[in-house]
């Protein structure tokens with residue numbers, strides 16, 4: 186198999202040839218057909234997240250077909266198309282796992298971080314954490330649903346069913362999917378981008394946002410809730426200033442720069458700040474079973490697997506709208 190491997194933080198990924206591995210008990214091996222590039226991958230490469238101490242293969246928005254089954258795997262079959270998300274393993278016994286909050290597991294493994302991911306021609310996964318995808322939809326178009334869509338879905342749930350006027354801060358891969366979901370649910374979406382990024386503001390309006398502007402601008406009406414996808418802590422007080430009394434600000438990223446000090450008046454009146462961490466398998470089942478009916482159109486830019494470093498650089502610089510997807 187071939188892979189783009191991260192040998193140390195803050196270095197370029199290296200193209201490597203590795204021996205083919207067989208799946209162990211309870212595991213599957215997939216031939217990767219597409220793997221989305223998530224901002225979390227940038228945080229891993231840039232050392233914003235602690236480096237696990239060994240070379241790793243990033244990538245946790247994997248679409249592929251099963252080409253080998255480990256012992257004891259009974260619910261999946263050879264040739265089946267599956268998606269492999271960020272949550273790669275949970276312990277099943279810690280208080281969080283026992284309380285149906287496996288996203289907060291004390292001893293988890295994460296795909297493309299603490300276990301090898303999909304920047305490769307093949308990947309091995311714990312069968313219990315792979316989602317059957319069915320045959321509807323194109324591999325590349327589906328890949329961003331596996332994290333941008335899923336984490337966005339969890340963030341949208343945390344924003345609350347009563348959040349009719351919804352602000353999305355950082356209009357990248359996740360926001361472009363969740364805007365479509367939210368509008369389909371009858372919510373009104375307001376898109377916030379880097380100040381002056383008129384191309385992304387146009388993109389947000391194209392997807393149905395009622396208004397789009399810079400994150401330094403006030404929306405035309407007070408928001409019921411805001412979801413922050415961009416890794417900029419300064420957006421927390423900005424979003425708090427934009428939500429109504431009792432409104433929520435949901436931080437959906439795994440890493441954010443420090444949140445600057447702000448007057449208590451911004452939080453007063455029962456405004457809430459929450460964060461979203463990881464996903465549960467139930468989130469995946471809920472979202473992926475509904476996704477085909479939601480008519481989500483993902484905007485993707487394809488890169489060859491060998492060009493993963495260029496894809497990451499383009500993501501860092503905001504050089505495309507929507508999501509980047511690697512194709513082996």
Ligand SMILES: [Zn+2]
Nearest residue numbers: 276279282290
């Ligand atoms: Zn656990």
Ligand SMILES: [Zn+2]
Nearest residue numbers: 223225332333
């Ligand atoms: Zn991700």
